[in-house]
Amino acid sequence: MPDNSINHYHRLIQELRARGFRITTPRCWTLRVLSEQSGHMTSEQVYQSLHEYDIQVDEATVYRTLQWLADNRIVTRTNLGLGADVFSLYHEPHHHLVCLNCRATIEIDDSVFADLRSDLRKAHGFVPQMDHFAIFGLCKLCQSQATDQAAD
Amino acid sequence: MPDNSINHYHRLIQELRARGFRITTPRCWTLRVLSEQSGHMTSEQVYQSLHEYDIQVDEATVYRTLQWLADNRIVTRTNLGLGADVFSLYHEPHHHLVCLNCRATIEIDDSVFADLRSDLRKAHGFVPQMDHFAIFGLCKLCQSQATDQAAD
DNA sequence: ATAAGTGCAAATCTTTTGCAAGTGC
């Protein structure tokens, strides 16, 4: 486990303890595997990872743990249109471009939403909680393929 | 059925026929109920509406029909975070602000995404297909309630 | 006539839940 992952993981545990939450095996290890994978995991994937560490945790418990972490804003839960929701640590907000054709996902910075955020607030008094967003469309490559096909 | 709904409905049928698709009872009536309801319907709601017209169509067929309409870009399919996906006619692109607290949804114009669209294209060569989008957050009212509670 | 669409029933997949037993503090 890389140093920064370990540190991040320990910081999270401390934070939960400080907030008065109980530290249990499923919670510890769920956070561990999420810290290692900088990416996004389905509940199923978290479950598999735990078992690779020989940590026997029930699948329902993984769901409950992830849901609980999401409720406490430790992780985000996102529907990337891939069937199951994906979960990831909620540190720096970031978002995804998902190609409808090849399913590639491009990670993008939160800053692209700065203007949109202030527009929505001004126009509708609405404060978006865009922690983790998925935008569907066509990636560069798949666009050119589409163009090629049209030219046939 | 208001005139504009009827017209829109007939136009859609013509378009499908022109594209060489078969016009069947489930397709006709699904488009009819979607035309009447300017809003968004779950598959279940479409199913119920059909039965209110005494049109006996199987629930699986409603799913297949809606999926087919979505594949052919006649309707959009969106996950508003309410359990079931919602479907609506794909005429003018529009989007939704969904309040995480009270579940109110505010319909917003597509124009708010104009800048975002061009940014994403410039920065990542990505062309978003944001036909029908859901942004979660807190509405004006629920924000002030949250503030009130914090003040208690 | 025939390819496409539908009804029916059952399966699949994701997620949630009730309850008894276990565990952190």
Add this chain to the structure above:
DNA sequence: GCACTTGCAAAAGATTTGCACTTAT
């Protein structure tokens, strides 16, 4: 000790699918 968590099994909800039958063209 006691409230909070978990395991287990089962349910719930959304959506898909296999297959024989029907229908639009």
